[in-house]
Amino acid sequence: MITYAESIQKPSAVIFQGACALPLDLCVSHIENRLQARDFRMHEVYGRNGDTIVDTRSRDSRSIIPCHDEELAFFIFEAVQQYFEQHFLAQPSDSLVLAQHDFFAYSPGIGLKMHVDDHVLRPDGSVFMRDVQRGITTILYLNSDFDGGEICFPKQGLELRPSAGTLLIFPSNRNFPHEVKSIVRGQRYSYQRIYGILDGRTGRFEL
Secondary structure (H helix, E strand, O other): OOOHHHHOOOOOOOOEEEEOOOOOHHHHHHHHHHHHOOOOEEOOEEOOOOOEEOOOOOEOOEEEOOOOOHHHHHHHHHHHHHHHHHHOOOOOOOEEEEEEEEEEEEOEOOOEEEEOOOEEEOOOOOEEEEOOOOOEEEEEEOOOOEEEOOEEEHHHOEEEOOOOOEEEEEEOOOOOOEEEOOEEEEOEEEEEEEEEEEOOOOOOEOO
16 A cells, blocks of 8 residues: 555645635734734745845745634644545555644735745756655635635646635645735735645655
């Protein structure tokens, strides 16, 4: 039997779309309070020289430390577990480990250029850096009162206009490049949790 880490490398892996019925008002309030207090950071990406810098050619959304919500975190974790059970035949000894979680705020004019979540490319298209702890990306959209901000997966032919409570789950690897179109009106808020897949046989992140 193959591992989860091996199975999500397949180009045929699916993008899960679900719905979250939990209240999201506290998340939105936390984001807006942090924005007003200017308690955020500009999301960092790797520049072409390999240094970690704020590169506004790729992204200048605001990253905010999430408020603690155990119920919401458990809901997303359970959704990822169900995603694996429904779509993959894989080694059940593998386990999920949280690698990153952030709130993001996109303002008018802000989007996100085409990218992949688990690695950074050089100008010639070769892989400069890969983060083996990034295996599965989850995005929960927290509000609906904005225009623009569609997320697009060209290889899968999917363009989604997210609304409050929409949950996306997809592999973080090169088979799932995606972009976010610029916001036209309002603020787009989201909650991103990225999990690594720990190989139960070796105790290492295997991607």
